[in-house]
Amino acid sequence: MPRRKAETGLEPNRRAELLRAAARLFVDKGFDATTTRDIADAVGMRSGSPFYHFRSKHELLKTAMVEGLDAGYARLLAAIDGITDAEQRLRVLVRTHLGTLLEGECHSPMLLGETRALDAAARVEIAAAFDRYQVPWQATLDELAQAGTIASAASPVRLLLFGMLNWSKHWYRSDGKLSLDELADSAVALLLGGMMTSTRPSRHVPATEP
Amino acid sequence: MPRRKAETGLEPNRRAELLRAAARLFVDKGFDATTTRDIADAVGMRSGSPFYHFRSKHELLKTAMVEGLDAGYARLLAAIDGITDAEQRLRVLVRTHLGTLLEGECHSPMLLGETRALDAAARVEIAAAFDRYQVPWQATLDELAQAGTIASAASPVRLLLFGMLNWSKHWYRSDGKLSLDELADSAVALLLGGMMTSTRPSRHVPATEP
DNA sequence: CCTACCGATCGGTAGG
DNA sequence: CCTACCGATCGGTAGG
Numbered sequence: 001m002p003r004r005k006a007e008t009g010l011e012p013n014r015r016a017e018l019l020r021a022a023a024r025l026f027v028d029k030g031f032d033a034t035t036t037r038d039i040a041d042a043v044g045m046r047s048g049s050p051f052y053h054f055r056s057k058h059e060l061l062k063t064a065m066v067e068g069l070d071a072g073y074a075r076l077l078a079a080i081d082g083i084t085d086a087e088q089r090l091r092v093l094v095r096t097h098l099g100t101l102l103e104g105e106c107h108s109p110m111l112l113g114e115t116r117a118l119d120a121a122a123r124v125e126i127a128a129a130f131d132r133y134q135v136p137w138q139a140t141l142d143e144l145a146q147a148g149t150i151a152s153a154a155s156p157v158r159l160l161l162f163g164m165l166n167w168s169k170h171w172y173r174s175d176g177k178l179s180l181d182e183l184a185d186s187a188v189a190l191l192l193g194g195m196m197t198s199t200r201p202s203r204h205v206p207a208t209e210p
Numbered sequence: 211m212p213r214r215k216a217e218t219g220l221e222p223n224r225r226a227e228l229l230r231a232a233a234r235l236f237v238d239k240g241f242d243a244t245t246t247r248d249i250a251d252a253v254g255m256r257s258g259s260p261f262y263h264f265r266s267k268h269e270l271l272k273t274a275m276v277e278g279l280d281a282g283y284a285r286l287l288a289a290i291d292g293i294t295d296a297e298q299r300l301r302v303l304v305r306t307h308l309g310t311l312l313e314g315e316c317h318s319p320m321l322l323g324e325t326r327a328l329d330a331a332a333r334v335e336i337a338a339a340f341d342r343y344q345v346p347w348q349a350t351l352d353e354l355a356q357a358g359t360i361a362s363a364a365s366p367v368r369l370l371l372f373g374m375l376n377w378s379k380h381w382y383r384s385d386g387k388l389s390l391d392e393l394a395d396s397a398v399a400l401l402l403g404g405m406m407t408s409t410r411p412s413r414h415v416p417a418t419e420p
Numbered sequence: 421c422c423t424a425c426c427g428a429t430c431g432g433t434a435g436g
Numbered sequence: 437c438c439t440a441c442c443g444a445t446c447g448g449t450a451g452g
Contacts, residue, residue, distance in 0.1 A: 014421085032242030033327065036447060049421050051448060113380050117243065151403075156388060156396040163377025164370040170323055171369055178366060186366040193361075193403025224437085246431060259437050261432060422452090429446080436438090 015053045017043045023064040027169075031061055031114040061114060062122040069110045069129040072100045076136055086143035087192065093137060095184040097165055102172055102180060111166050134158065149192060161191060225263045227253045233274040237379075241271055241324040271324060272332040279320045279339035282310045286346055296353035297402065303347060305394040307375055312382055312390060321376050344368065359402060371401060 021042035025034040036057050037047045054060045079096040083089040101111065110133075115123055138158055145153035164187055172183065231252035235244040246267050247257045264270045289306040293299040311321065320343075325333055348368055355363035374397055382393065 028326075030240065030242060030323075030326065032240060035445080037445090046422055047446095048423080048425095048448075052421055055448095057447065113240075116238075116240065151399065154396070156393060157400060159378070159381055160374040160397055160400055163375070163380075164373035167373025167377050168369070170373075183366060186364070187370055189361065190367065190370055191400065245429080247429090256438055257430095258432075258439080258441095262437055265432095267431065424450090426449085427447100430444085431442105433442085434440090 014043065014045075018045075018050055018053055018060065019064050019067060022060045023068055026061060026064065026114055027112065030112075031057075031117045036060075058118055058122065062118055062125060065110060065115070065126050066129045069126070069133050072097070072110055073129075073133045075100060076133070080136060086140050086147065087149060089136075090140050090144065090191070091184065091188050093140060094165065094187050095181065098168065098180050098184055098187075101166065101169060103174060111169055137161075144192075161187075164190070224253065224255075228255075228260055228263055228270065229274050229277060232270045233278055236271060236274065236324055237322065240322075241267075241327045246270075268328055268332065272328055272335060275320060275325070275336050276339045279336070279343050282307070282320055283339075283343045285310060286343070290346060296350050296357065297359060299346075299350050300354065300401070301394065301398050303350060304375065304397050305391065308378065308390050308394055308397075311376065311379060313384060321379055347371075354402075371397075374400070 018039060022034070022039045025038055025042065029038075036050050039060070040047050040050050050060065054063065076093060076096055079092050080089050083092060110130075115126055118126070138153070141150065141153040141158055141161075144150045150157070168183065172178070174180075228249060232244070232249045235248055235252065239248075246260050249270070250257050250260050260270065264273065286303060286306055289302050290299050293302060320340075325336060328336070348363070351360065351363040351368055351371075354360045360367070378393065382388070384390075
């Protein structure tokens with residue numbers, strides 16, 4: 001049974017497959033530890049073929065980040081559409097962000113300090129995508145500050161918030177006791193200074209990462 | 211003028227130099243992107259010589275992390291010595307941690323997801339060192355929760371706190387407008403829900419990382 | 421998108 | 437701690 005060959009028009013998305021595979025591998029193993037052969041294997045290509053779609057491994061990373069960030073941004077906008085209450089909107093932003101970060105099929109490259117592998121031009125593109133991503137966050141924080149719900153919406157607040165969310169990549173286990181909803185609640189509660197819901201007291205000396 | 215050769219006894223610390231150089235390089239470039247030649251260069255050795263002191267590049271990473279963590283722990287204990295007020299103690303923990311992370315000459319490996327490059331045995335050693343590091347933090351959070359200063363000292367709180375601090379590695383610039391003291395204040399204020407000190411209102415759309 | 425391949429680099433070792 | 441070196445791997449390319 002010979003392999004089909006007339007499918008060129010039916011499967012135009014090898015590029016997208018490559019991006020998803022690359023993103024997942026970069027997240028799991030890191031950019032440098034991932035070989036272009038790993039990526040090719042993941043989509044059933046031979047070692048040289050990814051270079052038919054992308055000029056270089058770096059371009060693969062840059063594109064995965066920019067498109068991943070933009071996809072996350074779109075998901076964010078869709079999720080908060082029509083929500084006028086700022087506190088509720090923050091809650092949805094946080095939960096949606098964590099979903100993208102921790103349970104996305106493959107998207108979630110948007111984090112990582114892997115950016116350091118890239119040159120200045122690529123970093124500028126990524127920074128622009130991330131700037132877009134941050135707009136609804138800052139707007140919501142500004143609203144909350146104006147309403148007095150949080151004490152300040154100064155720049156460090158947003159950065160600290162992203163920090164506590166993004167760092168969860170290093171310790172959160174989807175098979176653990178903490179659900180994503182609970183994690184989102186904890187983060188929002190910490191930010192708003194409210195009471196924690198549904199988390200129990202803890203022992204010290206666990207066995208995870210910083 | 212021939213090189214000195216009788217100094218063997220006077221310079222027993224090539225090992226420590228290697229560790230400091232490796233730690234800095236691992237932090238700056240990542241484990242995989244750092245070559246053993248980079249490390250050798252950094253301390254003026256030839257390419258094969260680091261292997262006289264360490265069995266492998268992985269052992270260099272593991273040792274740098276464990277010893278860096280323990281050094282940070284010692285610094286923590288020294289800094290909080292005698293401080294009975296829990297809120298004040300938290301403040302000092304945060305500021306000391308940020309100092310280690312962001313302004314330490316070379317120590318500050320203690321972070322990073324570079325751990326993923328290591329095998330299970332090495333990860334256990336690092337987890338143990340990190341558990342030690344976390345003890346004074348959890349104890350302080352427990353005190354604050356008991357006093358009602360924070361709503362909960364459940365496990366996610368500590369992890370979220372470390373997240374917001376450690377993530378600063380990705381965006382904090384020591385030559386920027388924000389001092390380490392101000393950053394520490396912001397983080398503590400966010401956790402305690404108090405008022406921010408000395409930070410000004412912000413525009414959205416900055417140009418940094420997640 | 422495959423085959424075949426190259427130049428460069430890298431972690432690590434032998435043998436002083 | 438150096439010299440000399442090796443085997444393996446890796447990003448990328450030519451040429452269909």
